[in-house]
Amino acid sequence: MESDPTLRRVRPTRVPGLWTAAAGLALASCGLLDSPATTLTPRSDFGWTSHRIFVQILRWDTAIFLVVQVLLLVAVFRFRERDPKAVPAQVRGNALLELVWTLIPAVILIFIAFPTVAAIFRTQTAPPKDAIRVKVVGHQWWWEFQYPDLGVVTASDLHIPAGRPVSLEIASTDVIHSFWVPQLGGKRDAIPGSMTRIVLTADAPGEYYGQCAEFCGASHANMRHLAVVDTPEAFAAWVAKQREPALTPPDGSPAAAGREVYRTGTCVGCHTVRGVSAGGIGPDLTHFGSRKTIAGGILPNTPENLARWVRHAPALKPGSLMPDQKLDEPEVTALVAYLQSLR
Numbered sequence: 001m002e003s004d005p006t007l008r009r010v011r012p013t014r015v016p017g018l019w020t021a022a023a024g025l026a027l028a029s030c031g032l033l034d035s036p037a038t039t040l041t042p043r044s045d046f047g048w049t050s051h052r053i054f055v056q057i058l059r060w061d062t063a064i065f066l067v068v069q070v071l072l073l074v075a076v077f078r079f080r081e082r083d084p085k086a087v088p089a090q091v092r093g094n095a096l097l098e099l100v101w102t103l104i105p106a107v108i109l110i111f112i113a114f115p116t117v118a119a120i121f122r123t124q125t126a127p128p129k130d131a132i133r134v135k136v137v138g139h140q141w142w143w144e145f146q147y148p149d150l151g152v153v154t155a156s157d158l159h160i161p162a163g164r165p166v167s168l169e170i171a172s173t174d175v176i177h178s179f180w181v182p183q184l185g186g187k188r189d190a191i192p193g194s195m196t197r198i199v200l201t202a203d204a205p206g207e208y209y210g211q212c213a214e215f216c217g218a219s220h221a222n223m224r225h226l227a228v229v230d231t232p233e234a235f236a237a238w239v240a241k242q243r244e245p246a247l248t249p250p251d252g253s254p255a256a257a258g259r260e261v262y263r264t265g266t267c268v269g270c271h272t273v274r275g276v277s278a279g280g281i282g283p284d285l286t287h288f289g290s291r292k293t294i295a296g297g298i299l300p301n302t303p304e305n306l307a308r309w310v311r312h313a314p315a316l317k318p319g320s321l322m323p324d325q326k327l328d329e330p331e332v333t334a335l336v337a338y339l340q341s342l343r
């Protein structure tokens with residue numbers, strides 16, 4: 001057989017795909033510098049469990065890759081075509097070879113399975129007695145966090161203390177979502193009519209980015225949340241504050257005017273402010289002002305963002321559950337002042 005002369009002339013400069021791939025790899029490595037959705041810097045026992053398996057398998061894979069590449073290079077040079085007419089040794093049907101290259105991958109998979117299955121069992125055990133229970137409820141498109149033993153209900157920001165086990169009991173009211181805070185480990189589906197669980201102990205205080213990880217409709221990409229890991233003292237203070245009734249703004253203040261906008265408008269149809277309204281469908285706003293994020297965790301909780309959200313919430317689309325209520329600008333300003341005062 002005539003060898004193909006074009007193959008001999010191929011240089012890297014003539015393969016644009018190579019450069020694209022190299023540039024892609026180089027850019028992808030920048031993601032390690034500032035990437036909130038990374039599992040490579042775990043901050044909980046669960047996260048470390050997954051990370052250790054990842055690193056272990058990565059080491060094995062690297063060794064296998066090197067062995068295969070060396071064998072490949074040896075084969076390329078040692079068995080390259082010298083005489084176009086020569087027929088190489090035929091190994092088809094060689095039982096020993098077939099056995100070896102079937103058994104080697106099987107053994108590799110067994111080695112991967114041992115730590116993986118052990119970790120699956122370890123991360124599925126019942127929570128310890130002193131674990132803080134948090135019911136994590138997925139909604140289209142926001143997360144609700146209920147602390148049944150502490151009498152706290154909130155949304156978007158999940159507060160947990162560092163150094164204490166937490167049992168996240170995950171469910172959904174509508175479609176399947178998936179709860180995931182990459183640095184804290186886990187990722188469990190939120191399934192209507194069912195409960196999944198993540199038990200973890202966070203290492204250190206900090207704020208960790210979370211993202212719904214199951215396509216759940218038009219705003220799936222906007223369904224985020226923030227896991228705020230507090231010191232035990234800060235967590236106790238947060239719980240105490242969340243248990244207080246909603247603040248009533250002083251008469252005549254802008255917030256008091258906003259409270260009237262809230263109370264007499266359609267907000268009350270969905271939202272709860274304990275002592276003012278009992279909506280039930282939308283996020284509980286009793287301590288809205290104490291949250292770091294709004295709008296399903298996608299925006300920082302600032303007056304500007306809140307005003308934009310109140311004017312043009314995506315849920316105001318025709319046909320949505322949300323009544324199309326147009327507020328004039330003074331009403332928006334007053335409403336923002338009220339909601340931000342609910343600390």
Ligand code: CUA
Nearest residue numbers: 177212214216
């Ligand atoms: Cu909820 Cu995707």
